[in-house]
Amino acid sequence: MANMSTRKNKNRRQIIFAALCLASLAAISLAEDWNVVRPNNRPYVSFANVAQFYQFPEYTRVSRTVSLRSEHRTIRAQAGTSEISINGVRFLTHFPLLNGSNEDLISVMDVSKIIEPVLRPSRIQKAEKIETVVLDPGHGGFDNGASSRWGSEKTFTLDVALAARRELMRAGYRVEMTRATDTAVSLEERVNIANRFPRAVFVSIHFNSSSGGVGVESFALAPEGVTSNMSSEHHVSAADVARHAGNIQDEHNIALTASIHAMVLSRLAAFDRGVKHARFHVLRDVKIPAVLVEGGFISDASEGQRIATSYYRQRLGTAIAQGIQNYNAAVNYRTLGANFAVAKVNLPPHSRSISEPLGAESRDHPPSISISGGN
Ligand SMILES: [Zn+2]
Missing domain, CATH: 3.40.630.40 (Zn-dependent exopeptidases)
Incomplete structure (x- = not known):
């Protein structure tokens, strides 16, 4: 009886473990894909997609206000406006944020020209050490x-x-x-x-x-x-x-x-x-x-x-x-230090960098642009 129950528990643990693996694989494969929509003939993605891609564990959407949170980063935005807040700092977006059928949308231009370089500056191509x-x-x-x-x-x-x-x-x-x-x-x-x-x-x-x-x-x-x-x-x-x-x-x-x-x-x-x-x-x-x-x-x-x-x-x-x-x-986060030459060569081209999720980069938490709230 005791043996049987142990085996049952073990089986259950294995099933749960397998389910977790599948769930995380599903999350990663989704995150690698940008689901681009074209309202007004301009490419947009949903904030949910942004949250997945940049691995924000928390994503909420309450009456047109979206909020993406991780330990060190927060993005807040409101559909219908032309601004987003990253860690409490205001950025005027290049195109208006849109209210999609059941998701709020941000232009691909704003993801690639604001969110990406601010969240992942170490991936900016041809960055040189400033003298x-x-x-x-x-x-x-x-x-x-x-x-x-x-x-x-x-x-x-x-x-x-x-x-x-x-x-x-x-x-x-x-x-x-x-x-x-x-x-x-x-x-x-x-x-x-x-x-x-x-x-x-x-x-x-x-x-x-x-x-x-x-x-x-x-x-x-x-x-x-x-x-x-x-x-x-x-x-x-x-x-x-x-x-x-x-x-x-x-x-x-x-x-x-x-x-x-x-x-x-x-x-x-x-x-x-x-x-x-x-x-x-x-x-x-x-x-x-x-x-x-x-x-x-x-x-x-x-x-x-x-x-x-x-x-x-x-x-x-x-x-x-x-x-x-x-x-x-x-x-220069990746290029400083002993690995300078190697790291420089290994930088992904920018077009690829938005097709790789943040967490896949490395275990040592590369920095976003150091920004904190103003007031
Ligand atoms: Zn002046």
Whole structure:
């Protein structure tokens, strides 16, 4: 009797084990497949599919709000809007999130150009170890940029860049400035300076001004076919969706932008206006990973006063420097150390990288872009 019951238990355990194996195989084979649908003739996938592919154990959908959770990562989104939150940081999507028949959908462009490079920066192709940082303080000389009773943009941007330079040089980077004094430099010249340096990134620093505006926003170059979030005179036109030189490194651009933006938010506790996309001149034509940071509104009574303090500008500069270092560490995660040459060769082509689930990569938890909540 005792024997029989033991055997029964053993059989039951074997059956349960086999069932678990089948279940996990099924999950993996599903996760490897993107189930692409084409509403409005544009490729989309469901958030459930994203959750499976990136192995988020928790996926919930409650009245149009989807939430994907794992131990270190959270994605939240709402159908009908054009933004997603990754670990509490806002990203404006390239196309609207759609409400499918029984699933909420995100465009394949947004998965491949935002979610993938932010969650798996170590898979970004042709990422190089960054040695040089080109800092671009906006405006200068006769061009004051925005002004308010608390000061002018050109003075603040230079001060932030100098703070970032100090921090980066301390960390061993070579730092080049498009201007280090109060001089006018054309946009073309800024681009030319940036394009002189290999193994480099370009960071343009600005401040905003407009009535009612508050908070920090960071821009990456809009990918080809995507409408800009900006309609100011600084870029070609909102209708321009053409490919530009800088689009060769879309994935690097968004990873760098996200990394700096998240660090700035966490250091300054500023309002998060989001990681956005535009075609500013300096982003279009720069051939190294590039970002344009708008570090707050000098027109806002309270934010303008904060920006006018040396403390705020030091912190902003330090945060930018730290964001660059986080980016460098994240994209080079696989290639640093003794296996540099081997790892470089083994990087999968980008088109394949979104067809492999995250967990299959390795056991040692490669990093996502280091982002944490702002406030
Ligand atoms: Zn500006």
